[in-house]
Amino acid sequence: MAAAAAAMSAVPAAAGDTVKIGFAGPMTGPVSAFGHEIERGMDVAVEAINAKGGVRGRKLEVVIRDDEFDPVKTVTAYRDLIERQDVVALVGSANSASMLAVTPLLNDNYKVPAICVHTDATAIIHNQAEASGRDNYLFRLGMFGSGQADFLVDSMVKKFGLTKIGLLTWSAGYGQIGRKELTRRLAELGLKPVADETFETGDTDMTAQLLKMKEAGAQVIMHYGTIKEAVAIFETRQKLGDPMIPFVSSWGIAVPALWKAAGDLAEGTIDSNVVTTDGPQPPERQAIIDAYHKKYNREFDDPASFFDAYDAVMLFSIAMDKAGFEPAAIRAALEQIPSYRGAGLVVDHPVFTKDRHEGYSLDDMLLGRWTNGKFLRVGYDAEGPFVMPSEGVKKHIDPTTFGPK
Amino acid sequence: MVFALQIILNGVATGAVYALVAVGYSLTFTGMRVLNFGLGMWVMLGGMLTYTLYVLWGLNIALAAPIVIVALTGLGVICERFTVRPFLKAGSEAWVMATLAVGLLFIDFAELIWGRDPLRVPGYLGQAVVRFGAFALYPQQILIVACTIAVFFGLDFFYYRTLFGRAFRAVAYDPEVAELMGIDARRFAALSYGAACGLGGFAGLMVAPITLVDPQMGTTLGLKAFVVPILAGLAAPRGILVCGLAYGVVEGLVSGYLFSGVRDMLACALMILILYFRPEGLFGAPSVERI
Numbered sequence: 001m002a003a004a005a006a007a008m009s010a011v012p013a014a015a016g017d018t019v020k021i022g023f024a025g026p027m028t029g030p031v032s033a034f035g036h037e038i039e040r041g042m043d044v045a046v047e048a049i050n051a052k053g054g055v056r057g058r059k060l061e062v063v064i065r066d067d068e069f070d071p072v073k074t075v076t077a078y079r080d081l082i083e084r085q086d087v088v089a090l091v092g093s094a095n096s097a098s099m100l101a102v103t104p105l106l107n108d109n110y111k112v113p114a115i116c117v118h119t120d121a122t123a124i125i126h127n128q129a130e131a132s133g134r135d136n137y138l139f140r141l142g143m144f145g146s147g148q149a150d151f152l153v154d155s156m157v158k159k160f161g162l163t164k165i166g167l168l169t170w171s172a173g174y175g176q177i178g179r180k181e182l183t184r185r186l187a188e189l190g191l192k193p194v195a196d197e198t199f200e201t202g203d204t205d206m207t208a209q210l211l212k213m214k215e216a217g218a219q220v221i222m223h224y225g226t227i228k229e230a231v232a233i234f235e236t237r238q239k240l241g242d243p244m245i246p247f248v249s250s251w252g253i254a255v256p257a258l259w260k261a262a263g264d265l266a267e268g269t270i271d272s273n274v275v276t277t278d279g280p281q282p283p284e285r286q287a288i289i290d291a292y293h294k295k296y297n298r299e300f301d302d303p304a305s306f307f308d309a310y311d312a313v314m315l316f317s318i319a320m321d322k323a324g325f326e327p328a329a330i331r332a333a334l335e336q337i338p339s340y341r342g343a344g345l346v347v348d349h350p351v352f353t354k355d356r357h358e359g360y361s362l363d364d365m366l367l368g369r370w371t372n373g374k375f376l377r378v379g380y381d382a383e384g385p386f387v388m389p390s391e392g393v394k395k396h397i398d399p400t401t402f403g404p405k
Numbered sequence: 406m407v408f409a410l411q412i413i414l415n416g417v418a419t420g421a422v423y424a425l426v427a428v429g430y431s432l433t434f435t436g437m438r439v440l441n442f443g444l445g446m447w448v449m450l451g452g453m454l455t456y457t458l459y460v461l462w463g464l465n466i467a468l469a470a471p472i473v474i475v476a477l478t479g480l481g482v483i484c485e486r487f488t489v490r491p492f493l494k495a496g497s498e499a500w501v502m503a504t505l506a507v508g509l510l511f512i513d514f515a516e517l518i519w520g521r522d523p524l525r526v527p528g529y530l531g532q533a534v535v536r537f538g539a540f541a542l543y544p545q546q547i548l549i550v551a552c553t554i555a556v557f558f559g560l561d562f563f564y565y566r567t568l569f570g571r572a573f574r575a576v577a578y579d580p581e582v583a584e585l586m587g588i589d590a591r592r593f594a595a596l597s598y599g600a601a602c603g604l605g606g607f608a609g610l611m612v613a614p615i616t617l618v619d620p621q622m623g624t625t626l627g628l629k630a631f632v633v634p635i636l637a638g639l640a641a642p643r644g645i646l647v648c649g650l651a652y653g654v655v656e657g658l659v660s661g662y663l664f665s666g667v668r669d670m671l672a673c674a675l676m677i678l679i680l681y682f683r684p685e686g687l688f689g690a691p692s693v694e695r696i
Contacts, residue, residue, distance in 0.1 A: 030516070030521050030620075030621065031521075032521075033521065033522075171665075171666055197660075197664075197665050198664075198665045198666045199665060200625075200665075200668070200669055201625055202616075202622070202624075202625030202626060202629075204419065204422075204612075204615050204616045205415050205416075205418070205419045205615075205657070207411060207412055207415040207416075207657060207661075208412050208657050208658075208660035208661035208665065209660060209665055211408055211411060211412065211661065212661065215408070227522075227523055228523045228616075228617055228619065231523065231525075231617055232616075235543070235615075238534065239534050239541045239542070239543060240541060241534065241536070241541060257522040257523070260522060260524075260525070261522065261523040261524065261525055261617055262525070263525060
């Protein structure tokens with residue numbers, strides 16, 4: 001039944017019809033900001049493509065479904081999108097559990113390609129199909145769990161020269177997956193975390209955890225969690241006074257809402273991400289940032305979700321231009337794009353290959369340092385790490401405090 | 406030693422928050438044998454309202470506090486009338502669901518008005534850390550401890566030194582006999598519910614600078630604070646203060662000396678153990694029934 005439906009959806013519609021790209025994500029509920037940011041990324045890309053005449057003379061169209069961040073509803077929404085709406089490609093939902101639920105459907109039943117954004121669970125891409133050598137319909141633009149841990153640990157150990165690392169992670173799934181990956185990477189480098197602390201949802205005081213970090217001589221706190229508890233960590237850190245232990249986190253909190261909640265307390269803290277909209281930008285990206293502000297008259301909720309969704313649609317259009325509108329052909333063509341200069345991702349090697357469905361590699365990830373409310377990319381030169389508030393101005397940071405040098 | 410004292414000091418401040426919220430559970434239980442299971446969301450509403458009054462409108466906190474308390478007390482009286490009393494009258498236990506439903510309604514309502522991102526409320530006595538030697542606290546933490554203690558002293562005074570308070574205890578002891586004595590038990594019920602909601606709002610106002618405010622802030626806090634009166638005994642306000650502070654301290658010490666991951670597990674295990682031996686709570690009087 002599903003296979004028959006998939007076969008039907010694979011029949012190319014008459015020329016002149018729009019070509020549909022689907023997205024099912026949280027459009028209502030507590031995390032709907034991410035759903036809307038992904039939708040905006042898709043919309044801006046589709047507008048740009050259609051303004052130039054579409055793909056092979058056909059206009060693109062975005063079809064949105066609300067999955068309320070609920071994997072069961074994601075599955076239902078994917079059924080609808082693929083069987084009834086005839087979408088030929090999908091931008092992945094904002095929930096890792098949702099994507100894990102639809103991965104076998106996409107690979108075994110529907111055979112429709114999806115580019116994941118925002119979700120970082122490693123297993124979405126390294127799935128059953130990949131393991132058994134079948135065609136893998138799942139791709140990703142954005143952070144992925146194991147890569148992010150490698151990047152965070154390697155940056156601190158190799159670039160900042162810090163080896164006494166204290167882990168401070170959320171006791172929920174996201175934090176504990178991070179904790180496992182960080183511990184693994186540290187072990188690969190012959191290191192052990194000097195402290196390994198957790199916190200619960202809603203914790204407001206981190207005195208015990210931070211005192212233990214200090215006693216253990218941690219040079220840096222490595223965090224996996226959410227904004228609210230991160231602010232509690234900042235407050236306690238300030239309370240316990242100098243010397244404050246430097247703080248670095250996964251991209252979970254690297255959004256403008258962090259500064260809104262923490263203000264100056266976040267000054268000098270560092271997070272990983274794949275993109276930042278603050279500080280000097282390449283002209284292509286600046287043009288899109290300006291277009292976003294003009295079209296929506298608002299600030300970004302999550303720049304990475306927007307840019308990755310934008311790039312996902314752009315990559316689909318490149319693949320369709322080359323291979324047509326049949327989902328399996330689009331999938332195959334995604335593995336053949338030789339290089340890409342996009343809004344978020346800029347690579348001069350193939351974006352995806354048969355064996356690598358992660359668009360971002362460790363080289364494409366970045367650290368951002370919160371500086372006066374801006375999330376500024378950390379660069380390196382002979383003098384060490386620095387941030388660039390405006391073109392040509394380098395402000396070096398002390399790798400042992402993350403403060404100004 | 407410094408390590409332990411630092412943790413204990415901050416634990417007391419955390420525990421004061423639990424105690425302050427916990428009073429709300431005790432008040433309605435004492436006044437009408439009802440628990441407001443959505444109390445955490447009243448705390449949230451108090452915090453959100455504080456954000457609007459104090460941060461957005463720039464009102465003085467001395468003005469914002471009474472507004473929050475009066476507004477939520479009034480809303481509490483209304484909610485009692487329409488979501489609790491009808492069920493009590495009908496002898497139904499559906500008020501359990503109704504109090505929770507009102508709380509869930511508040512979350513959606515708050516998301517519509519204030520959005521979902523955590524919002525910041527600056528401390529009412531400033532943000533400068535207060536240091537004594539090796540120890541440090543935020544002024545807001547000291548203020549919370551002071552206010553919590555004041556609330557408990559006030560409550561004690563009310564219960565034992567005022568006629569109104571004695572009447573309140575009489576209703577709690579036996580509403581039917583109290584009615585025969587000329588006390589309007591129904592009005593006391595409405596008042597105790599309103600007062601609990603108003604106090605919840607006040608707790609929200611006090612914790613806002615420490616926790617950040619967002620529509621979900623009441624869920625965990627309401628649940629944790631619920632442990633305190635269960636441990637202490639629902640009708641034992643002095644015990645609630647002691648247990649609340651102790652709960653905060655034990656949490657800190659477990660995180661400090663064992664592992665933060667086992668903290669909530671240990672707390673729950675301890676609660677079950679205590680209730681096994683003292684079902685009426687540590688400070689509750691065993692209820693004697695004459696047959």
